[in-house]
Amino acid sequence: MAFDEGALSVSGHKGRHAVDSGFRTEVLVIGSGPGGAITAAYLAEAGRSVLLVEEGPNLALESCEPFSLDEMVQKYRNGGLTPALGRAKVAYVEGRCVGGGSEINSGLYHRTPAEVLARWGSEFQLQAASSAEMEAHFQAGERDVSVSYLPGPAPAASLKLHEGAVKLGWKSMEVPRWFRHEVAADGTAAPRGVRQSMTKTFVPRALAAGARLLASTRVLRLRRDGGGWLATGERADGVRVEIRAEHVFVCGGAVQTPALLRRSGITENIGNSLQLHPTVKIAAGFGEEVNSREMGVPVHQVKQFSPRLSFGCSISSAPFLALGLIDHPSRVEAAAHWRRMAIYYAMITPEGRGTVRTLPGFRDPLVRYRLTDTDLRNLADGVRKLGEALLAAEATILFPAFGGAPVIRRQDELQRLPNVLPAARSNLMTIHLFSSCPMGENRRVCAADSFGRVFGQPNLYIADGSLLCTAPGVNPQGSIMAFARRNVLKFLGKS
Amino acid sequence: MFRDTVSALCHTVVEERCLAGIGSAAPEANSVVQFVLAQHARMPDFLRAPVVVLTLMFDLQCILKHGAPFRRLDCDQRIQHVRDWRLSRLGFRRDFVRLYESLAVLGWHSMKERCQ
Numbered sequence: 307m308a309f310d311e312g313a314l315s316v317s318g319h320k321g322r323h324a325v326d327s328g329f330r331t332e333v334l335v336i337g338s339g340p341g342g343a344i345t346a347a348y349l350a351e352a353g354r355s356v357l358l359v360e361e362g363p364n365l366a367l368e369s370c371e372p373f374s375l376d377e378m379v380q381k382y383r384n385g386g387l388t389p390a391l392g393r394a395k396v397a398y399v400e401g402r403c404v405g406g407g408s409e410i411n412s413g414l415y416h417r418t419p420a421e422v423l424a425r426w427g428s429e430f431q432l433q434a435a436s437s438a439e440m441e442a443h444f445q446a447g448e449r450d451v452s453v454s455y456l457p458g459p460a461p462a463a464s465l466k467l468h469e470g471a472v473k474l475g476w477k478s479m480e481v482p483r484w485f486r487h488e489v490a491a492d493g494t495a496a497p498r499g500v501r502q503s504m505t506k507t508f509v510p511r512a513l514a515a516g517a518r519l520l521a522s523t524r525v526l527r528l529r530r531d532g533g534g535w536l537a538t539g540e541r542a543d544g545v546r547v548e549i550r551a552e553h554v555f556v557c558g559g560a561v562q563t564p565a566l567l568r569r570s571g572i573t574e575n576i577g578n579s580l581q582l583h584p585t586v587k588i589a590a591g592f593g594e595e596v597n598s599r600e601m602g603v604p605v606h607q608v609k610q611f612s613p614r615l616s617f618g619c620s621i622s623s624a625p626f627l628a629l630g631l632i633d634h635p636s637r638v639e640a641a642a643h644w645r646r647m648a649i650y651y652a653m654i655t656p657e658g659r660g661t662v663r664t665l666p667g668f669r670d671p672l673v674r675y676r677l678t679d680t681d682l683r684n685l686a687d688g689v690r691k692l693g694e695a696l697l698a699a700e701a702t703i704l705f706p707a708f709g710g711a712p713v714i715r716r717q718d719e720l721q722r723l724p725n726v727l728p729a730a731r732s733n734l735m736t737i738h739l740f741s742s743c744p745m746g747e748n749r750r751v752c753a754a755d756s757f758g759r760v761f762g763q764p765n766l767y768i769a770d771g772s773l774l775c776t777a778p779g780v781n782p783q784g785s786i787m788a789f790a791r792r793n794v795l796k797f798l799g800k801s
Numbered sequence: 802m803f804r805d806t807v808s809a810l811c812h813t814v815v816e817e818r819c820l821a822g823i824g825s826a827a828p829e830a831n832s833v834v835q836f837v838l839a840q841h842a843r844m845p846d847f848l849r850a851p852v853v854v855l856t857l858m859f860d861l862q863c864i865l866k867h868g869a870p871f872r873r874l875d876c877d878q879r880i881q882h883v884r885d886w887r888l889s890r891l892g893f894r895r896d897f898v899r900l901y902e903s904l905a906v907l908g909w910h911s912m913k914e915r916c917q
């Protein structure tokens with residue numbers, strides 16, 4: 307599928323301060339991640355005129371090795387150097403390319419848990435979003451991106467965690483992925499296949515239905531223009547762009563959506579309640595090989611202590627393992643044994659919240675995040691319990707990834723771990739961000755109504771992870787997809 | 802001065818964290834330096850200037866202790882200065898070293914993996 311980027315290019319050469327004001331559309335969708343791509347596809351298939359604008363470049367899923375340095379450079383925002391500042395810093399990662407985060411993620415799928423939906427209903431007065439009401443949306447998403455289990459065995463490192471959890475009597479499960487599997491050639495290698503990212507699914511669907519795509523173009527501001535909106539932006543080559551639209555869907559993700567809205571003077575409950583899933587890691591060594599270059603994505607998660615704590619196995623390539631050992635400077639040699647090692651994570655559903663603010667004179671927003679003492683205790687508990695499961699799986703050595711962490715070899719040594727993770731040396735990261743513009747009818751805390759319409763702003767909608775009322779406690783893209791479908795069908799009068 | 806200090810810092814990290822005295826860092830470490838400088842240019846715009854200032858502080862602070870800036874020290878003195886900042890009681894110093902160590906270690910191992 308050839309993309310349509312060129313079709314909208316400015317005709318003739320223009321200088322750096324040239325302005326292209328020729329864009330008019332019925333619906334402008336800003337951002338092409340899961341929220342934006344799904345919104346654009348349904349709108350275009352319903353016959354609406356749609357312009358999908360994406361800040362990042364239009365690259366094929368195969369343009370680089372997954373989880374590589376090249377991918378960081380090509381597809382991560384700020385090369386992956388994005389910290390949420392606070393007493394414990396949390397490094398976060400966002401996609402910045404056509405398809406957004408779906409192009410760089412692991413594809414692990416969860417529905418929004420029923421109890422989370424119930425909480426959103428009671429606390430945020432989110433209407434028409436019970437499990438039963440969401441069922442059709444979950445099912446449609448699962449079908450559209452081929453959510454499926456591995457047809458063969460999971461990677462050894464993933465099975466190790468599962469094994470340890472089962473020995474302890476803990477609930478552990480394989481998580482399905484949005485993935486088209488091919489049958490393994492001879493049964494020895496893991497089955498290959500293609501992750502069903504947005505550039506493999508909804509972006510081509512939108513284009514096939516007539517949507518136009520403008521990649522490498524950042525929307526800087528929105529302004530009311532008669533009954534509609536005027537979006538001003540900038541292409542990567544410096545040409546300024548003006549787009550007139552009757553309706554606008556902002557789908558820039560949980561950090562960029564509030565940043566764009568605040569820059570546009572729209573601030574009511576915008577960017578005040580960012581949530582994320584902080585994770586702390588452990589690099590574990592085993593007596594046998596558990597890792598290889600072909601390892602792929604680990605699929606098991608331990609949910610015994612969910613939603614407070616979840617455990618899983620991370621991408622464990624040699625470079626990431628070396629990074630995982632950074633808090634153990636005297637163990638340089640350990641990285642050489644990467645085939646016997648893998649990285650595991652403990653993730654919490656936190657109490658803490660953060661803010662997204664724009665800074666005068668700067669392009670990038672300031673993200674701040676405050677972990678509570680309970681969060682730091684839960685993180686420490688997570689490290690200890692994860693260590694317990696890994697030792698039960700016969701790990702021979704554990705390197706918890708925070709400053710001053712002891713090396714652990716036996717169950718009794720887990721007592722040496724702190725009861726509260728030291729905030730200043732915590733080395734936390736996250737790939738899950740949401741809730742910066744929550745939806746619902748509770749005007750005290752919500753930025754948009756139950757279907758994503760921004761309060762007080764006619765014809766302006768949000769459709770991405772920012773709308774999720776709180777941290778879902780599970781990988782979020784399944785929730786983002788289901789709510790994007792639900793909300794766009796409501797807009798189209800089809801719900 | 803900034804580029805020279807980043808270069809000296811990256812070579813030191815590679816020496817200490819990736820090679821541990823075995824083998825020679827050049828010329829692969831030069832690619833690591835290029836990667837780290839490029840990452841600095843990609844980081845959020847409001848952080849770039851503070852990182853430059855801290856890098857210069859890190860460099861010049863050595864004059865008091867060793868009589869020369871970091872980029873002019875020998876390998877052992879450089880490793881010692883990095884360790885001092887890594888173990889510092891001041892959070893910003895630890896964060897500074899972690900930033901460069903993370904980038905250099907990731908860059909080094911990625912390049913090595915690519916070569917294989």
Ligand SMILES: Cc1cc2nc3c(=O)[nH]c(=O)nc-3n(C[C@H](O)[C@H](O)[C@H](O)COP(=O)(O)OP(=O)(O)OC[C@H]3O[C@@H](n4cnc5c(N)ncnc54)[C@H](O)[C@@H]3O)c2cc1C
Binds near residue numbers: 338402404559739
């Ligand atoms: C490494 C990694 C692994 C992950 N693994 C999983 C997983 O296994 N399962 C799961 O469920 N989730 C996973 N996630 C999270 C998931 O990818 C995100 O939750 C999801 O992509 C968010 O979708 P979104 O539509 O809200 O925003 P995004 O995917 O962030 O998309 C927003 C898009 O809008 C663009 N944009 C922003 N501002 C503007 C602007 N002003 N003008 C034009 N364009 C703009 C951005 O460049 C971006 O492409 C992972 C994330 C990462 C980074």
